[in-house]
Amino acid sequence: MSMGSEHTGFSHLDAKGDARMVDVSAKQVSARQATATGFVALSRACVAALRAGDVPKGDALAVARIAGIMGAKRTPDLVPLCHPIALHGVTVDLAVRDRGVAITAVTRTADRTGVEMEALTAVTAAALALVDMVKALDPGATVTDVRVEEKLGGKTGAWRREEGDR
Numbered sequence: 001m002s003m004g005s006e007h008t009g010f011s012h013l014d015a016k017g018d019a020r021m022v023d024v025s026a027k028q029v030s031a032r033q034a035t036a037t038g039f040v041a042l043s044r045a046c047v048a049a050l051r052a053g054d055v056p057k058g059d060a061l062a063v064a065r066i067a068g069i070m071g072a073k074r075t076p077d078l079v080p081l082c083h084p085i086a087l088h089g090v091t092v093d094l095a096v097r098d099r100g101v102a103i104t105a106v107t108r109t110a111d112r113t114g115v116e117m118e119a120l121t122a123v124t125a126a127a128l129a130l131v132d133m134v135k136a137l138d139p140g141a142t143v144t145d146v147r148v149e150e151k152l153g154g155k156t157g158a159w160r161r162e163e164g165d166r
Contacts, residue, residue, distance in 0.1 A: 069122065092122055
């Protein structure tokens with residue numbers, strides 16, 4: 001008999017209060033998608049260097065994009081109770097803005113559980129790689145506002161962050 005959340009009220013704790021990975025084997029496979037965003041606040045000089053392609057370490061945006069994709073693929077290694085799932089698509093877009101770089105990641109799967117954590121990890125890994133690439137130019141680079149914007153599919157269906165939500 002499975003001792004699950006019905007005993008503790010928390011899906012990731014068993015009846016004794018110990019951490020557990022939720023059993024999703026009975027869930028139906030369905031197409032799922034998640035979008036997450038984040039921002040790396042940078043100095044004006046650093047933004048100018050990114051726009052001019054003058055970052056001493058090389059193509060910072062390309063490195064960040066690849067890091068984001070790799071981060072999504074490694075999510076279960078970083079988030080202890082996250083299920084390893086088959087990712088069927090990951091896109092990471094970086095847009096240089098006047099105050100820094102906006103990052104958007106979209107993750108897709110056909111599996112038994114969602115891909116929100118993979119999208120968040122993609123954004124975070126991309127942001128960290130970008131900071132690493134520009135830290136000599138801007139030691140004050142700051143990662144901000146990493147959050148899920150939308151999820152599609154699964155039992156709960158579609159969800160989208162409303163304007164003004166945290």
